[in-house]
Amino acid sequence: MRVGMTCIFEGHENATDDEIYQTELRLADLAEPLGFDALWGVEHHFTSYTMIPDVLQFLTYMAGRTERIQLGSGAVILPWHDPIRVAEQVAVLDIVSNGRFVFGLGRGLGRIEFEGFGIPMGESRERFVEAADLIMSALDTGILEYDGKYYQIPRRELRPKPARRFDDRLYAAAVSPESVRIMADIGAGILINPQKDWMEVAEDLAGYRATFKEIKGVDAPPPLVTGWVCCDEDPIKARDMAQEYIGGYYEYVLNHYELGGRHFDTTLGYEYYQRLARSIQKHGADRVVDNFIELQIWGTPDQCLERIVAIQEKVGNDGFNGVFNFAGMTPETAEKNLRLFAAEVMPRVKALGPVRP
Template structure:
């Protein structure tokens, strides 16, 4: 079982971007020293509330501060980007990380992003599937002739290729049943977001495994899971602290358009539900380790993706939580599973 640090942002466009860079550098360096295995950075565009630097150059820079860590995009909004450029960007990242890149992708949900790129939201699934197919072909090292609905390539044989044969592993994110089935059919792993409840996560994992089996694809493999986690002296204290952080972050998700199936925002985009006990891992270190161990033993989680940063939370507190996780939760979890991280 591996641990990953998510380099999410708590920084608005009004903040000094150099502060954001320094804080992420500190998080990565600490995670590397604590024994983490992966760093993850996601993608959004034109978000005034939170500043997302683009993940490929961001991860390439951060790799200087975490030289042991794999680099994972979590996630690239594949319907919005050009697959030819993306194939070469990820191949470049794979070379810079010495063959340790992961290609995390998803559909996206924000209307303002689709409008900015001139992409009709109703085409996003078709664009996603076509783009992924073309990217895999471009990573093959063979001459590519590809003529799709949205993209065409003729007699192309790119020189920019990943070090990993066939390209980095593809983690496909999403919480709707259709997204999970798509991950099972087209990806190397389903990257589970933090939005479903614990029960919904278990049902979606079963759907993923069932779909893989029906498609004749191997069911063994990586299963990266994002769960929100907060360490506190008691479960009750953890719930109170988590609620404050959760509201600030998830109101932004809601404003950007997150809603619907297996999310804390209903299909009508109403206010964020606060049933966080069903979505968080929280409490004292021992209880957090036990909850993580259940995700491993009951659902087959192979990577736990941990986010220490929250809007309104001072960076010093995020660093303290990260250190607590690395020194108090990870050793207990390792002991529970009878092995090293």
């Protein structure tokens, strides 16, 4: 199994934004020497939830600081971008990194972000489909051209010309069954950011795999799973870390995305989140926070491995990306968390063979 490290640059009150950036960049510099296969970044705007407004900029910087590690976007949120500029940036990043870029894309969820860009959330699904079609066609052919509802692009060359295809390096962030089917249509593998029971995820993936096979005529690629990690030799301390940091992170998720809000009821394309919001309104936030903690990777090194194996048995992923610094961890706590996982868990995860879910 491939093992990656994800940097999210989450802000908190105990450090300035500049200090948070310096800490996260120092940890990112450890990914290659510690033996990780990939380094991933995310995209978010306008709050301290995560502070990478341009994930391709971050990865281009890291391309110049690394030699072998893959660089993944988890994800570029297409409705918030000019698709021409995305295609150009991706082409440049893949060339300067010598083919190490893994293109992850998504359609977005945060109302504060859509409103900040002046893009109606209800348009996100159609905008995503058009932008993805435009961008992937340009990366395949070197030609920018599109005539759609939202994007009308006269025929132009994409320069520099892409040097390689992205057939096996294209992924999309998806949680809802509705998004999963869209991702199968564009030929993307699935980036799983766990928010619901793994058996529910497995059911969604079964539909995705069937749709992918029907449309593409070949088996879908195995998914990649992201997990929030709290690893410690002491099981009690690890449990306490999970409650404090993983729970604290998800409380921020609830606030940033307004997951208990009623705006999903009137927003086209977010049917899954309508159901989630009603559940939160009915049962309260504490229950979903506890559920999120149980989905993640925490415990002693042995316990962390067991959790990763259990996930793989359900969803058949061939990659795991760990988040090691979040929710106000001190730099020392984050680095210890990262180094212990890299030394005691990662070698055994890499040795895991493929599993049919």
